[in-house]
Amino acid sequence: MEGHERNENRIGDMLQFVAPGTPLRDGIDNVLRAKTGGLIVIGYGKEVQQLVDGGFHIQSEFTPAHLYELAKMDGALILNDEGTEILYANAQLMPDPDIISTETGMRHRTAERVAKQTGHLVIAISQRRNVITLYKGPVRYSLQDIGVILTKANQAIQTLEKYKLVHDQSITNLGAMEFENMVSFSEVIQVIHRIEMVLRIKREILNYVNELGTEGRLIQLQLTELVSNIEEEASLLLKDYSKKPDYEPYYILRKMQEESGTELLADEQVLKLLGYASGTKLSDMIYPRGYRIMHRIPRLPSLIIEHLVERFGTLNDVVQASVKELVEVDGVGEVRAKKICDGLERIQEQLFVDRHL
Numbered sequence: 001m002e003g004h005e006r007n008e009n010r011i012g013d014m015l016q017f018v019a020p021g022t023p024l025r026d027g028i029d030n031v032l033r034a035k036t037g038g039l040i041v042i043g044y045g046k047e048v049q050q051l052v053d054g055g056f057h058i059q060s061e062f063t064p065a066h067l068y069e070l071a072k073m074d075g076a077l078i079l080n081d082e083g084t085e086i087l088y089a090n091a092q093l094m095p096d097p098d099i100i101s102t103e104t105g106m107r108h109r110t111a112e113r114v115a116k117q118t119g120h121l122v123i124a125i126s127q128r129r130n131v132i133t134l135y136k137g138p139v140r141y142s143l144q145d146i147g148v149i150l151t152k153a154n155q156a157i158q159t160l161e162k163y164k165l166v167h168d169q170s171i172t173n174l175g176a177m178e179f180e181n182m183v184s185f186s187e188v189i190q191v192i193h194r195i196e197m198v199l200r201i202k203r204e205i206l207n208y209v210n211e212l213g214t215e216g217r218l219i220q221l222q223l224t225e226l227v228s229n230i231e232e233e234a235s236l237l238l239k240d241y242s243k244k245p246d247y248e249p250y251y252i253l254r255k256m257q258e259e260s261g262t263e264l265l266a267d268e269q270v271l272k273l274l275g276y277a278s279g280t281k282l283s284d285m286i287y288p289r290g291y292r293i294m295h296r297i298p299r300l301p302s303l304i305i306e307h308l309v310e311r312f313g314t315l316n317d318v319v320q321a322s323v324k325e326l327v328e329v330d331g332v333g334e335v336r337a338k339k340i341c342d343g344l345e346r347i348q349e350q351l352f353v354d355r356h357l
């Protein structure tokens with residue numbers, strides 16, 4: 001897995017763990033308000049044990065009130081992996097002083113070093129600055145004010161709506177061109193870039209949703225409504241256009257997301273992921289297998305679509321096939337063959353109406 005993708009997953013996990021609405025977050029918020037400061041390590045594996053000196057073995061059930069009371073003591077609190085028990089209080093942590101830390105205060109330096117050395121989640125609650133900072137492995141993340149995140153999340157939803165409109169239109173145009181046998185690599189790559197943009201903003205919003213916890217339900221609903229099936233649609237597109245029919249579309253999709261950093265992928269990278277040689281010309285024509293369009297035919301099972309692709313190879317050949325030829329395919333009787341013909345005709349008509357709207 002690429003570095004930035006792994007870090008994003010780490011941030012997502014951390015944020016979920018301390019999201020508003022969880023008992024841990026209630027406890028942390030109490031400590032923040034009381035301005036006592038706090039240092040909390042999640043998990044007490046061997047790696048952590050080696051760094052702990054002194055402290056009281058408490059082993060009490062985790063409640064926000066216990067956390068708040070115990071945080072009044074100096075030193076660190078150590079919780080179990082699930083954050084459901086407080087194991088130690090007033091513990092002195094002694095991470096390797098050679099581990100580089102960019103923090104200045106001792107609490108935050110210790111938190112950063114312990115996280116880097118053990119890979120565990122460490123939470124520093126600042127006494128003076130009203131900030132909660134999370135550390136896990138090399139990742140550092142400062143929690144932001146809920147109001148600020150909500151504003152950002154709402155802005156991101158608006159951006160997503162715009163991206164989604166552009167994406168939908170480009171998918172419609174591509175569909176119309178597929179029926180006309182007019183698709184070149186260039187159109188396919190353009191649609192893939194649009195998918196990339198939608199997926200990227202979706203990931204960003206998911207991070208906000210994780211961070212918002214119970215406060216993010218509305219954003220989550222909007223997100224689901226807008227892009228719940230984007231991955232499935234993308235996977236069908238990749239199945240339509242990958243060089244070899246047996247390419248695993250979700251694998252390509254994951255690779256695509258791993259490889260795209262702050263910039264969109266280069267066209268050659270997309271071609272490579274689809275399995276095409278680097279010299280492939282963007283103006284060359286390419287013919288879809290028809291997975292995406294055939295999935296839009298009502299009540300046509302995926303297995304039958306597989307059989308149709310095996311038998312005919314491209315969407316165009318399915319469109320050209322007579323009822324007699326369709327019936328030769330495993331699982332297709334006369335009634336279903338007619339439904340396929342009618343279905344394709346209707347989809348084509350609809351696409352021609354909707355294109356360039």
Ligand SMILES: Nc1ncnc2c1ncn2[C@@H]1O[C@H](COP(=O)(O)OP(=O)(O)OP(=O)(O)O)[C@@H](O)[C@H]1O
Nearest residue numbers: 037074075076092093105106107108110126127128
């Ligand atoms: N190695 C350590 N193990 C356990 N607790 C520590 C350790 N180092 C610092 N602390 C805790 O952090 C407290 C504050 O330290 P310091 O003021 O240097 O931190 P800081 O990073 O500036 O944090 P703040 O923003 O809260 O002031 C200490 O009183 C102690 O409770």
